[in-house]
Amino acid sequence: MGEVLSQNEIDSLLQALSTGELDVDQMQESEEKQVKDYDFSRPTKFSKEHLRTLEMIFEHYGRLISTNLPVYLRKNVQVTVASSETVTFSEFTNALSNPVILGIINFAPLNGTIILDLATNLGYAMLDRMLGGSGLPLEKSREFSDIEMTIIQKILIMFTQLLRDPWRNVIDISPVLQRLETNPQFAQVIAPNDMIAIVTLNMKIGDVEGFMNICLPFFTLEDVMDKLNTRYWFSTMQESHDENYEMYIETLIRKVDIPIRAVLGKSTISVSDFVNLQVGDCIRLDSKVDDDMNVFVGNIKKFTALPGAEKDSYAVRITSVIREEE
Numbered sequence: 001m002g003e004v005l006s007q008n009e010i011d012s013l014l015q016a017l018s019t020g021e022l023d024v025d026q027m028q029e030s031e032e033k034q035v036k037d038y039d040f041s042r043p044t045k046f047s048k049e050h051l052r053t054l055e056m057i058f059e060h061y062g063r064l065i066s067t068n069l070p071v072y073l074r075k076n077v078q079v080t081v082a083s084s085e086t087v088t089f090s091e092f093t094n095a096l097s098n099p100v101i102l103g104i105i106n107f108a109p110l111n112g113t114i115i116l117d118l119a120t121n122l123g124y125a126m127l128d129r130m131l132g133g134s135g136l137p138l139e140k141s142r143e144f145s146d147i148e149m150t151i152i153q154k155i156l157i158m159f160t161q162l163l164r165d166p167w168r169n170v171i172d173i174s175p176v177l178q179r180l181e182t183n184p185q186f187a188q189v190i191a192p193n194d195m196i197a198i199v200t201l202n203m204k205i206g207d208v209e210g211f212m213n214i215c216l217p218f219f220t221l222e223d224v225m226d227k228l229n230t231r232y233w234f235s236t237m238q239e240s241h242d243e244n245y246e247m248y249i250e251t252l253i254r255k256v257d258i259p260i261r262a263v264l265g266k267s268t269i270s271v272s273d274f275v276n277l278q279v280g281d282c283i284r285l286d287s288k289v290d291d292d293m294n295v296f297v298g299n300i301k302k303f304t305a306l307p308g309a310e311k312d313s314y315a316v317r318i319t320s321v322i323r324e325e326e
Contacts, residue, residue, distance in 0.1 A: 045218045046197045051084040053228045058199045058214065060166040065203070068162060071255050072155065073129045075206050082202040082211065090192035092215055096184040099143055103156040104189060105163070106176045112220035113178065113189050116159060119210030122203055123152055135206050144182055153180050170227045190217050197221075262295045262305060262316045292319055 062079035069077045096102075101123045103116040121137040127148050129135035144152065160177045167173050181187045190196075197216045202209070221228065265285030277283075287293075293316060295303035305316035 045195045046086045050228045057166045064162045078204040082200040084199045099182040102181040102187045104178045108174050115215035117213040122210040125208040
């Protein structure tokens, strides 16, 4: 903000202009040009356009995680892009806690790697859910066991594979999870002063909420920086056909496990008879040998079938399909 002149100074200035002591043109030429400070230790290698394109890429990536992760957790997952920024690699590593979940991903065919940083509370919630719990994090952080690391590694491999489709409009990549680290000191993949772009995803698993950061070094993306702009993005974007979309949904549905049970029949016996049952005893059912059995998918009666065997296993042969209207 410029200095405020007093009334006497304003009068003196107007008198000097009227008498010709001051020339307006000379005053404009003598004005100093505005100079913007530039920090050479932190060169701006990622423009706002680059960050905006990266946000678009990882919005697509977040939707894929929201679709695929519930297959493993059997729980609703919401993923959104929270922010994107440019910092040095040392600032990123200094902000990490210990223990931490870091996935070092080879971003082939591009040179270098990227880092996927998953919040520990999300990692504990995933472990609790996959091991039969309700999906709650620990009250106090601790080191991960070898078994827990193996489970988390499988999840991060899935996260790594999902990177292919969002980057397809820029470059066809074949990312591979090189290793999993829990100590940030062992994740020094580039020089501390190198610039990186960080895209932060907000992930919510049930009632548990946390962040997942994707660290993208400039060294890794240098060969495709010209393609990280919205104009190139929209020009190469291909519309998805309904047929391909249906096949994609069908592929996801086929991964879901559902319980199926075939009911031979029902019977009612007393508790004393049940307690005294021995090998070889017979229980009378309310169905005949040649009657069709009811086959339930979940709790819905979906088929009728006849009992039989397939090699050394029991089996049923479907005789009819029960439609919804029936």
